[in-house]
Amino acid sequence: MSGMTTKSFDAADDQRTPDKTKIEMVDLGTAKAARLTAQPGWKWSECIQPVVGGDSCQAHHVGVIVSGTMHVRHDDGTEGEATPGTAYVIEPGHDAWVVGDEPVVAYEFDSTTASKFASSS
Template structure:
């Protein structure tokens, strides 16, 4: 384990674009696992722009993150919902949809749920 690390998401180890140019996921590999920065563009919705990549009915990633900017609505399959904005800590279990609110990109840092997120199908 490194004693001190400073990395920038603009020089990510991997970048995964979302469908229709609706944003991207920038991933950093760290000793503690992957850390991601997602940039969700206005109009982005998981069920439209990630579902075709994931191949599941709802997002099956668990997320632990922090909203840097913009606003996002997360709705669990069971109906519970939250609206999160700048400065909010969020946790979402598998089984949800989400979409950007308003006309500003939503930027979210996540340290648990982006490892396989928006990964194009293999083969």
């Protein structure tokens, strides 16, 4: 099967805007991708948890940070940071927050997470 599908995040198929968050999702047919913009002061447990519930983020994240710094703390106490140019996999069971005064812009490529993150459904 040949072909190419392209879409602009600036004309996203779906957009969600929880507190200090903008998520723009594009549906590419066989895959979904999302652009996440998290403002300074953003923290999953304060901005997303009220929308989705639960004790920690249960999404599986696969993506890349374009700008800003994201700190992640897993339920088991392990921690790490993702900075611009960093590709990442973040397993379920974590909290995360923006470090510093620069917004985090990240692109997510796990189709399930891209389509459902920060959604109450």
